[in-house]
Amino acid sequence: MSLALPARAAEIPGAVKTVTVTPDNPGRYDEITVDATWAVPDTAQPGDTFSLTLPAELDSLVSGFEIRNSAGELVANAVVQNGVVTFTLTDFVSTHKNVSGTAKLTTKLNRELEPGKPYALTFGNEAEVTITPGEGRPVDRTSSQKYGFWIDANGDPSSTPTDRIRWTVESPKGAFDRISFEDTVGTGMELECGSVGMNLSETFRANDEVQTWGPALARDVEFTASCAGQTLTASRPVESSADAPAVPEGQVLRLVYDTKVIDASASSYKNTALVTVDGTTKSVVTDFRRSTASGDGQGDEDSHTTPPVVPPTTEPPVTTAAPLTTSVPVEPSTSAATTQEELANTGANGLLVPAVAGGLAVLAGAGMLLMRRRSH
Incomplete structure (x- = not known):
């Protein structure tokens, strides 16, 4: 008998769909916002991940955050480490389909960037946004x-x-x-x-x-x-x-x-x-x-449920034995009827038929033996 092993967590490619940066040309010390949209396939499992690689030109990023739906249910956990935001899906994807969402990070440009010089902010393979830092105020x-x-x-x-x-x-x-x-x-x-x-x-x-x-x-x-x-x-x-x-x-x-x-x-x-x-x-x-x-x-709540498998219950066949009856010719007489009625009252009625049959068999055997002796 082999046991089914749990599925291993997998990286979901292409889950991040769009990335935008505002404003387009921030000052060197202005706060900027990175907005991303994402979606995962219905085959996604709890523990699966997807990621967004952030450009080195961004500073002061957070270390992590949560993604929840409007009802407060946890959809994914996000961790920021070494310039990569890794999203880990929760059990939410087990009960929902068409799961998607957004992510927003506020940050600043690296202090080493030169004003007036264009920079291509590369977000992994998902997007590239070009900005030109201004001199600032x-x-x-x-x-x-x-x-x-x-x-x-x-x-x-x-x-x-x-x-x-x-x-x-x-x-x-x-x-x-x-x-x-x-x-x-x-x-x-x-x-x-x-x-x-x-x-x-x-x-x-x-x-x-x-x-x-x-x-x-x-x-x-x-x-x-x-x-x-x-x-x-x-x-x-x-x-x-x-x-x-x-x-x-x-x-x-x-x-x-x-x-x-x-x-x-x-x-x-x-x-x-x-x-x-x-x-x-x-x-x-x-x-x-x-x-x-x-x-x-x-996500859309998945209303599809698989009915439980109930093993069939088969009643064992009931066999009814036919009653065993023995027919013995008996001459009707008042005394016999009286005797049977008396036996029924004493509980011995069941022994009457075998007893009569046994007596007749003995008489028949004795008659046969007498006839043989006379023939000699």
């Missing part, structure tokens, strides 16, 4: 700027969420003599004081965004930094070189530091920095949001 260099981005274990920018965020606070353009920063880290993070650094700008883009930064300044020599709980303070120049300008004419000073994420469920992380330039203090607030992803699915 002009940067107001009379005010301070602040932003954050994910970094990996080596401190390099990461295209997917990690447990580290690198924060940057940029000063207004110089020249000015002194500058100090007081930055308070919000909830869901821990400040890593040893990561604090500073450097000066070298070149700018057309929209006044810094294009290249100079070498790192020496801590405790060219700037000072200290931490108390969740608050970082830093200043330039140091007391021993108070006569040196903090920021030369037409340049920007950058403060950078890292935080460790302790609440991965938070949708955003907020920081507030106070920047004091030559005695004037202004605040700058940043709300660093996680990218989001979602999707929906639907």
Whole structure:
């Protein structure tokens, strides 16, 4: 007897049908949206997968999300790893046919992309979308700027969420003599004081965004930094070189530091920095949001059911034996009838017929023996 093994999960080719990116020409730091549609054949089984390969030009993608129908039923689970979104079907496909849906991811372009240069965003074999990043909005260099981005274990920018965020606070353009920063880290993070650094700008883009930064300044020599709980303070120049300008004419000073994420469920992380330039203090607030992803699915409920197999029930044949009757000629007499009636009353009526037949047989045998003796 052989047992049927469960079907192995299979990759479904061509399940992703369309991919679109909006806007067509986003700024370098604008949020963009990737929309995809998908459909699986009716032969799909729970555990089967299909995938969408994302281009390397996209950053800050989520690590996973769920796809549910309007009733809240789980249709598929999606996991984002190494730039590939893998969708795993659930038991929903066992009870539905014509299963299809959508997926939506919000993200940003990689910071290394050059404005004005066209890029072909290739989504595996499913689609190719060409975009041309714009310069982005002009940067107001009379005010301070602040932003954050994910970094990996080596401190390099990461295209997917990690447990580290690198924060940057940029000063207004110089020249000015002194500058100090007081930055308070919000909830869901821990400040890593040893990561604090500073450097000066070298070149700018057309929209006044810094294009290249100079070498790192020496801590405790060219700037000072200290931490108390969740608050970082830093200043330039140091007391021993108070006569040196903090920021030369037409340049920007950058403060950078890292935080460790302790609440991965938070949708955003907020920081507030106070920047004091030559005695004037202004605040700058940043709300660093996680990218989001979602999707929906639907299908026609499969009403076809196979009736259970019921084994036939056959009643065994009933055999009725015919009654055995013996006919014995008996002369009617009043005494015989009386005797049978009496036997019936005593329960001996069943023995009367055999007894009479046996008596007649004995008499016949005796008669035959007497006739033989006379003949001799």
